[in-house]
Amino acid sequence: MRAHGAFVVLKPGVKPTDETLAAILTYCEKHIAKYAIHKKLEFRTVLPKTLVGKVAYRELEEEMKKKGA
Numbered sequence: 001m002r003a004h005g006a007f008v009v010l011k012p013g014v015k016p017t018d019e020t021l022a023a024i025l026t027y028c029e030k031h032i033a034k035y036a037i038h039k040k041l042e043f044r045t046v047l048p049k050t051l052v053g054k055v056a057y058r059e060l061e062e063e064m065k066k067k068g069a
Contacts, residue, residue, distance in 0.1 A: 005040030007060060009047060016043035 009025065010016060021041060021061040028037045 005008060005042055005064070006038040007042050007044050009044055 008016075009021065014020060020043075024038070024041065048059040050056050
């Protein structure tokens with residue numbers, strides 16, 4: 001799977017604002033190599049799961065393909 005972006009699930013009570021996005025990107029810039037930081041972040045309330053409770057990456061990939069990302 002090729003990563004075209006990152007999906008972010010916020011803690012309860014945290015709003016998906018521009019300030020939140022900026023804080024996440026600032027944190028990433030300080031703690032992650034520059035080449036590994038995604039340019040595109042998508043806020044979600046939940047991530048799709050498989051029957052055993054793992055993240056359903058294929059579903060996320062299909063959603064990205066449908067959006068044309």
